[in-house]
Amino acid sequence: MAILNSSSTLSSTFYFTGIPGYEEFNHWISIPFCLLYLVGITGNCIILHVIRTDPRLHEPMYYFLAMLSLTDLGMSLAPVITLFRVLWSISREIQFNICVVQMFVIHTFSFTESSVLLAMALDRYVAICQPLRYATILTPKLIIKVGIAALLRSAILMIPPLARLAFFRFCHSHVLSHSYCLHQDMIRLACADTKFNVIYGLVVIILLWGLDALGILISYAFILHSVLKITSREGRLKALNTCASHICAVLILYVPMIGLSIVHRFAKHSSPLIHIFMAHIYLMVPPVLNPIIYSVKTKQIRQGIFHLLLHPQIRSLVT
Template sequence: MATLNASSTLSFTFYLTGIPGYEEFHHWISISFCLLYLVGITGNCTILHVIRTDLRLHEPMYYFLVMLSLTDMGMTLHPMITLFRVLWSIFREIQFNHCVVQMFVIHTFSLTESSVLLAMALDRYVAICHPLRYATILTPKLIIKVGIAALLRSAISLIPVMFRLDFFTFCHSHVLSHSYCLHQDIIHLACADTKFNLIYGLVLIILLWGLDALGILVSYAFILHSVLRISSHEGRLKALNTCASHICVVLILYVPMIGSSIVHRFAKHSSPLFHIFMAHIYLMVPPVLNSIIYSVKTKQIRQAVLQLFLRPTISSVGI
């Protein structure tokens, strides 16, 4: 294949393989992905609806949950469209500029979700350690500023690494071993010096994800210290129970992210299917499980959801 210079890169086309070796099962595999995606979209839309319509949920904790749901849906929408097109053999080619946009969307919302989880940890810290000042500290204006700052921080930090891709040449292959575009997959095809992208990506993970994770740990250290000072056993359990959903969501996001990063950097010679498996977990599992966890573990959300779905039944029985 001829080497591409920077001027022709924008018109360059990649070929997405889907799941190599299992092409005959693509339609069946797409059914499971479709069900997972529908569960995630339905769950997050339900949470957004009940928080918008139930005035009792117009509190900082639930505003941050709105951000989390929007981030989950934003991260999956673009790549899932491409994934279904590939698995259904509708269109397996994707232009370079569309691929870059897809990578930018995935990584921006992924980093934003990490920031939102940090904000939710700080929300729990204020609620438990400074309950009397909760409403005055976490005002709606501050929450909006936090959301905008989280999105801008993620987007701006990715611009250098995405900008560098325009100057890469691709002469080895144009086949991407996934169902959607990932930065790690593209730079392996480049015939240019990719050290900047590799080092910058690692630094970005350490600085952004690492600092967010450190902030979450520090918040929970203060929370635990405050909870242990509560004399009542029931009081301690009640305080910790308000954090249970958040802790589960943090683990669901960070474990696949760390696993995917380790696999791409330190397990390059492992089975390609393992790389694909980790990539799909990283993309699909958090949006699906986050809405389920908050719907099941958070009493106020659970009650609002039950009222939403049981109201038509009760109304029809009354008639």
């Protein structure tokens, strides 16, 4: 019976939801979405290129920033195809197995981004509290291991709940709440015992987001304690300014994440527009704002982009 259920579920079709009540304006609505995704993808690609090509940026802080840009690209590219298929009235359908793959990619990269932000907080802690040991502690090998561990941790923990979906029967409506697949959205359509998935999902959120957030808070407690020992006001401001971009990145990831989780768990019967609005903020805001924030607040990144965009002859005159 389990095998039958699995094969039946894998061949089933689900349907995305666009913007309810605004179907006739979908083509116009797609324009700002297209611009936002274009800004996010282009901005992160530019940061990756600048870090790769500028030897001055081959330091731990910028390696972690490159990881952040990679996870942002993963988060933004995973839902973009299905979003525009819906908005451009190409198709609202998606097969179950493709939906699970998209779900896996979205959740894995969102959890990985949280881990990368924790690593960046530890980077700031070492840079401010133990500057003489910065290069010896955060070696390139350690940074690579941290990145791989962050990705594997997120990916492995997502396998059990998604694998169980293959054995669920979906006898309710097959209409999803968004234009892409989310685990919490899929399990509400199942007419099966989803207690494991609900509890497991909550535990994973606590273990990943919760522990990462706690680690970031502890890191900044030590950073603040160390900064307060600096005698000059200029020195304190300079030290804190190196953390400003990271603090903004933490806020623009965690606030939409928490908002979307609250909406799915405690506002199930609220307007569909709220669910759709929060879901798109959750996936679009970090990839769009992170490169902008780091380009504005980080002098070295700003200079690297400046040199990249200028014509070589003008660049030689400026330098």
